[in-house]
Amino acid sequence: MRTLAVLPSRFQSTRFPGKPLALIAGKPMIQWVFEAARRAEGVDRVVVATDDDRIAGTVRGFGGEAVMTDPALPSGTDRAAAALEALLVSGADPFDCVLNIQGDEPAMHPETVAAVVALMKAQPDLPMATAACPFTHADEVFNPNAVKVVVNDQKRALYFSRSPIPYLRHSSIFDADFRSWMKPEQLAHFQRHLGLYAYRPATLKAFTSLPPHPLEQLEMLEQLRALGAGISIGVAHTPFFSLGVDVPGDVAAAEALLRERGLAD
Structure with a gap:
C-alpha cells in the first residue's frame, strides 16, 4: 500500500x-510534524501543502517537500486533496x-501515524481512519477543545x-467537584480524538465534494x-497523546511534551 502524508499548513x-x-x-513547528511523519512506518512520501512562500521556503530549507495550493481553499482537507491532485x-x-x-501538532508520535496506516492496510474496505488516545485526567473530558470519540465493537x-x-447517567456532568467522583474505570470509557486522518483517494475526493453537514x-x-x-471511520488506538498548538501560550506545553519524550533539549 503506497501512502502519502500531507501536512496542510x-x-x-x-x-x-x-x-x-x-x-x-x-525548530519550526512544521518541521517537527514533518519529521514525525517521515519516521512513521508505512509512509512512502511526505509533503507540506501550503499557500505561503515563507512556509514553502522553510520546508525546503530543512530538506522537506512543499506543494503550493490555492489560498482560497476552505480547509486543510481541501488542501490535502489539492496536493494529491497536483x-x-x-x-x-x-x-x-x-x-x-x-501541521500544528508538533508532538504527533510516529507510532500513532503508523497505527493509522496499519489499520488502513489491514482493512482494505475501510474508507477512512483516524486515531484516539486515553484521557489521563478527568478535567480534560470537560474541555470542549479536547474532542471525544465513541466507537463500536468493530x-x-x-x-x-x-x-x-x-x-455518565448516575453522575451529573455539572458537578463542580467531578474530579472527586469520576473513578478510573469511568475515565477509561472516554477516548480523546487526535488530529490525524487517513483516506482512500476516492473517499478524499468524495468527502471534499460534500457540503458541510x-x-x-x-x-x-x-x-x-x-x-x-x-x-465509516476506523479508529486506531494509541497510548501517545498529541498536543495541538492553537495560541502562542500552547508552545511551552508542546515543548514540555517533546522533552518528556527525549526529543528536545
Missing part, C-alpha cells in the same frame, strides 16, 4: 499568525492511502463531540460530515 491564523513557523524547542498531475505514481496530518466511530461522551456546523468538527454521509 497556512500562514494566516486569527489566533496565532505565522504559526507553522513558530519555533518549538528551536502530485498525480506532475507524474507521481498513484497512492492507495492519503494521510492528512494537522472500532469504528459512532460519534465525535466536544461534549463529554458517553454520558448540520452536525459539523453545530460542533465545528469536520469529521461529522463523513459520519453524516455514511462514511
Whole structure:
C-alpha cells in the first residue's frame, strides 16, 4: 500500500499568525510534524501543502517537500486533496492511502501515524481512519477543545463531540467537584480524538465534494460530515497523546511534551 502524508499548513491564523513557523524547542513547528511523519512506518512520501512562500521556503530549507495550493481553499482537507491532485498531475505514481496530518501538532508520535496506516492496510474496505488516545485526567473530558470519540465493537466511530461522551447517567456532568467522583474505570470509557486522518483517494475526493453537514456546523468538527454521509471511520488506538498548538501560550506545553519524550533539549 503506497501512502502519502500531507501536512496542510497556512500562514494566516486569527489566533496565532505565522504559526507553522513558530519555533518549538528551536525548530519550526512544521518541521517537527514533518519529521514525525517521515519516521512513521508505512509512509512512502511526505509533503507540506501550503499557500505561503515563507512556509514553502522553510520546508525546503530543512530538506522537506512543499506543494503550493490555492489560498482560497476552505480547509486543510481541501488542501490535502489539492496536493494529491497536483502530485498525480506532475507524474507521481498513484497512492492507495492519503494521510492528512494537522501541521500544528508538533508532538504527533510516529507510532500513532503508523497505527493509522496499519489499520488502513489491514482493512482494505475501510474508507477512512483516524486515531484516539486515553484521557489521563478527568478535567480534560470537560474541555470542549479536547474532542471525544465513541466507537463500536468493530472500532469504528459512532460519534465525535466536544461534549463529554458517553454520558455518565448516575453522575451529573455539572458537578463542580467531578474530579472527586469520576473513578478510573469511568475515565477509561472516554477516548480523546487526535488530529490525524487517513483516506482512500476516492473517499478524499468524495468527502471534499460534500457540503458541510448540520452536525459539523453545530460542533465545528469536520469529521461529522463523513459520519453524516455514511462514511465509516476506523479508529486506531494509541497510548501517545498529541498536543495541538492553537495560541502562542500552547508552545511551552508542546515543548514540555517533546522533552518528556527525549526529543528536545
